Amino acid sequence: MPNVVLMMSVSLDGYIEGPNQDISWHRDSDEIHQHYNDEIRQLGALLSGRVMYELMAGYWPTADADPDAPATVVEFAGIWRxxxxxxxxxxxxxxxxxxRVVREIVPEEVRALKGDAGGDLWVGGAGVGGAFLRLGLVDELRVYVHPVLVGQGTRLFPEGTDIAASLHLVENRVFDNGVVLLRYGRD
Structure with a gap:
């Protein structure tokens, strides 16, 4: 059965975005972008909240129209659409x-979606990711740690959130730009 995968980029100090939804600190490279393309192409669906969707929808539908866009960006635009x-x-x-819009995260509906999916389900965004964790719906975490300190913004795991989970390391990988993938499964 497919997994529900929380897959997010995070600064070394734990932020997924800086103030005003700033993600300009993300360290991109052709290697890591190709990795993202290869991983996301295999998924059954993307699950996110409004903020993450609007961020993605504000760029990816036409990103491949830019004649100067790198091949990995052109490829991902098609995958995302x-x-x-x-x-x-x-x-x-x-x-x-x-x-499609769904108003509430209902565990039974997520499990049904998981059972019908043709691949793993990606969960993105702090709010939705935290809710999925609290509800015990996340099977795997793929955290991409960027070698930057942001100092403030939106934390991947907000303080005071009841998301206790025991994890085991499945994979780690260092990319050419210093980003480290930490992939964990739930115990």
Whole structure:
């Protein structure tokens, strides 16, 4: 059965974004972007909250229209547009690009989606990721630690969040830009 995978980039001090949703500190390279493409291409669906969806929808639908876009960006734009997406939001009325809105995270519905998926399900975003963890729905964490200190912003795991989990290291990898993948399974 497919896994639910929380897959996020994080600064060394634990932030997924700086103030004002700043992610300019992400260390991209062709190697890591190709890795992301290869991983995401195999997924059954992308699950996110409104903020993550709007961030992605604000760039990826037309990213490949830029004649100067690297091949990995062009490739990912096509992957993102075609990938089925579930957006957890109480406020969005409609979404595009092969996405649908779901108002609440209902564990039974997530398990049914997991059973029907043609591949792992990616969960992204601090709010939705935290909710999935609290509900015991995350099977695997893939944390991409970027060698930067952000200092403030949105934490991957907010303080005071009840998400206790025992994990075991499945894989680690260092990319050419200093980003380290830490892949954990749940015990």
């Amino acid at each position: 075609e990938m089925p997406k579930v957006v957890y939001s109480r406020t969005l009325a409609q979404v595009g690009w092969n996405a």
